[in-house]
Amino acid sequence: MWNRKASLAGMFWAVALIFSSFPTSAADQVVATVGDEAIYARELEGAIASSPFYTQFNTLGEDEQASLRGDMLHRLVSARLLAREARRLGLDKTSAFKRELENFRLGLLYRSYMDKLRESVSVPDEALAAMKQQYKGDADALEAAKAAYLSSQFRERKLAALRQMQIDSHLQFFESRIRPGIKSGTVLMQADGVRVTYGDIVDTGKWGKLPNPEWVSEQLQNRSELLLVARYAERAGAKVDEQLKRYGDEALPALALAKKTQEWIPNEQAKRNWYKDHPEIGRIPASYHVGQLVVASRAEAEALRARIVKGESLFTLAGGYSIDPAGRQQNGDMGWLPEGRGMPELQQVLDTLKDDELSGVIETRSGYHLLMVLERRIGRQKPFAEVRERVQQRMVNQQLPAYLGELEKRYPVSWNVMIPPAATQSAVAR
Structure with a gap:
């Protein structure tokens, strides 16, 4: 099995050479492969740019930057291993995962439509002039007034757009059907090409009885708005495929890890037993x-x-x-x-x-x-209830290295030493 500590130490300096100082072609360099899947320098750069420590990254020394890059690359490789295993297990084919992807897709389309609607709102010149006169010399107050105006106008346009969508799509609500004995397939909203059933908004496996009808009505309104707006966003040409794929790729590792976690921690008693054997996790000195x-x-x-x-x-x-x-x-x-x-x-x-x-x-x-x-x-000892999540994380962390080692045997990992173009030219000249 690959020795992580040795490999990480050996690749820290390598990955330190593949960042934004490279020309565009360097972004296409492969920094690692997992099975037959490549991880590119641009992916590593993007991961670092989106990390919490990025704002302080340039203040770090070269050794620290290289170490953090190596750690981030290690995380990317681990995620890719878990994603491949999730696909092998068919976790991407489950109804729960497909439903999660669909909800995310609808959310992306909804946001796309609302962003465009918000961009269409502006403060008229006449209103802006009046604001400047009223708040002369107070820039903060002027900005607050502009923001309040834009927010009010956006709400009005949003409500008008939703009303028009409902009319155009012949929307009908059947809220009178929200009563005891309602079935999962009971239709509560119907429009052209869109409908919402009770099972779409209430997990009937979780709720044996009808929840608060007002809450159900609220969920119905929210779901209906989401579906209508997403449909109109698609008609307007909104494209979310790339974002959706990225979300799916990022969600799959969590699915694989969650499945494995169920094997490692089959029940609550397993956590309690671990806590009993490791009380120091709850010790406040x-x-x-x-x-x-x-x-x-x-x-x-x-x-x-x-x-x-x-x-x-x-x-x-x-x-x-x-x-x-x-x-x-x-x-x-x-x-x-x-x-x-x-x-x-x-x-x-x-x-x-x-x-x-x-x-x-x-x-x-x-x-x-x-x-x-x-x-x-x-000092005191925290009860199990206060450290329950920390116990689970620690138990997972103990099992994870060996599990990733098993996955590396199934999907071999290779690390590529990257040499910047300037260093290559220097070596050739010598």
């Missing part, structure tokens, strides 16, 4: 607000301790004598120290000190310390 003074010799520490016992402030002395730069700058106030994070020798003493009690001299590799606990927060 105690923490201490610590004052500290560090000096280079025991004799100096003892002398300073005597001065503190006689009434001088540890914090004042720390500001003048501490050899710890941070501690000296902060006059010995070290802030909150979580249990188990500091040096073992210091932690052992912190556990025994009372609030505002001065410690004896403590020797560590950093020097000779005097400690004081100003206040403390008691």
